[in-house]
Amino acid sequence: MTQPHGPLAQSADDPQEPDRHLTTLAGWRAFVDDQPVIPGLLSDGERDALAPAARTRYDEDRLDHHTRLLVVATSTVQHTVTCGRRLVLLNRHAVSARRGLMISGPAGTGKTTAITQLGRAHELLDRARHPGVGDRIPVVHITVPPAATARMVAVEFARFLGLPSRRRWNITDILESVCGVLTDARVGLVLVDELHNISLMTRSGAEVADTLKYFSERIPATFVYAGINVEREGLFDGTRGQQIAGRFTLVPTAPLPYNTEWQGLVATLENSLREKAYRLRNPERYRPAPKPPVENVCEACKSTFTSPLSERWCSRDCRLVIRQRAGCRRCGNPTPSDRHGLPHPWCSDACRSRGYRRRRKQRLKALKETTELKPLNLR
Numbered sequence: 001m002t003q004p005h006g007p008l009a010q011s012a013d014d015p016q017e018p019d020r021h022l023t024t025l026a027g028w029r030a031f032v033d034d035q036p037v038i039p040g041l042l043s044d045g046e047r048d049a050l051a052p053a054a055r056t057r058y059d060e061d062r063l064d065h066h067t068r069l070l071v072v073a074t075s076t077v078q079h080t081v082t083c084g085r086r087l088v089l090l091n092r093h094a095v096s097a098r099r100g101l102m103i104s105g106p107a108g109t110g111k112t113t114a115i116t117q118l119g120r121a122h123e124l125l126d127r128a129r130h131p132g133v134g135d136r137i138p139v140v141h142i143t144v145p146p147a148a149t150a151r152m153v154a155v156e157f158a159r160f161l162g163l164p165s166r167r168r169w170n171i172t173d174i175l176e177s178v179c180g181v182l183t184d185a186r187v188g189l190v191l192v193d194e195l196h197n198i199s200l201m202t203r204s205g206a207e208v209a210d211t212l213k214y215f216s217e218r219i220p221a222t223f224v225y226a227g228i229n230v231e232r233e234g235l236f237d238g239t240r241g242q243q244i245a246g247r248f249t250l251v252p253t254a255p256l257p258y259n260t261e262w263q264g265l266v267a268t269l270e271n272s273l274r275e276k277a278y279r280l281r282n283p284e285r286y287r288p289a290p291k292p293p294v295e296n297v298c299e300a301c302k303s304t305f306t307s308p309l310s311e312r313w314c315s316r317d318c319r320l321v322i323r324q325r326a327g328c329r330r331c332g333n334p335t336p337s338d339r340h341g342l343p344h345p346w347c348s349d350a351c352r353s354r355g356y357r358r359r360r361k362q363r364l365k366a367l368k369e370t371t372e373l374k375p376l377n378l379r
Helices: 025-033 044-049 052-068 075-090 111-129 150-161 171-184 203-218 238-247 260-271 316-326 349-370
Strands: 100-105 139-143 189-193 222-228 248-252 294-297 304-307
Touching (some): 025 139, 025 150, 075 100, 075 111, 139 150, 150 203, 203 222, 203 238, 238 248
Antiparallel strands (some): 294 304
């Protein structure tokens, strides 16, 4: 570990710090070149012996380190980097119909982190293969804006490269300039984030999908998409969706379960902390406490059973018996069965509508009683 910076070192929040937006070429190169220095952890006596300015710098360095922390190579990040590297090798000599990678999953499961680490690894490898060559752009990173159109996506590519995009230019002019620059710069990986902002059900969304496909045909690179549950949003439906599903490899992401990987993640983040008074040393405390089982009595067979929640029946057969005994919720008449063999809660549409109206009035009455306003006493 290195020692803390001197008191005259440049601060992390200095205005001269380079642009860190990943959707610009300068910001992306700053992200790739960034090698954060881990400050050393001094003892209480060593910290008290520092001068006031040096002690302030030491504390600021530790706080700045805690705002970044480290990127842990989880199974999702490792799988994404491995699949991305294989696809880049596969598409190296491809002329058309290049394969791509798609990262999909719930929000907060590390999709953006995975694709940025893939891009960083690819650019560092490209720099090692071509040392001293500064006119290459191995990686392009863009974000699909909300309610995107085809021209907006083309402008995002131009903004990353620093190309001017005037209002009087049409989309053809922007496409030609972007494709020409990326082809000359030997781009090998294109990262497209926030793909869930595209909807193939709309005309503009379909045009955006066609524009990205046009880019993939013109630019000799591997395209990597990332979005929130894109396979459930209709991105694979229709003719365009079938083509996307056939060319892209889907890598699903999910929250980490409580296992050895979770314990290793907590231990790694704990070891990266530079706070002497805050040491966990026990990943077990992060395990959610299991809920005690609930003792239930089945209303059909009167047997006792335990379950995580309160239940009225112990099996499917007992559930059917209870539903048959209950009948219609309004009039009590026998009800027909649905396609699963279970009786409906209503015997007719009239009972259903009247039952819903009665329940709605009861809820409104209870809500009115609980939210009744009292006169304000201004004295």
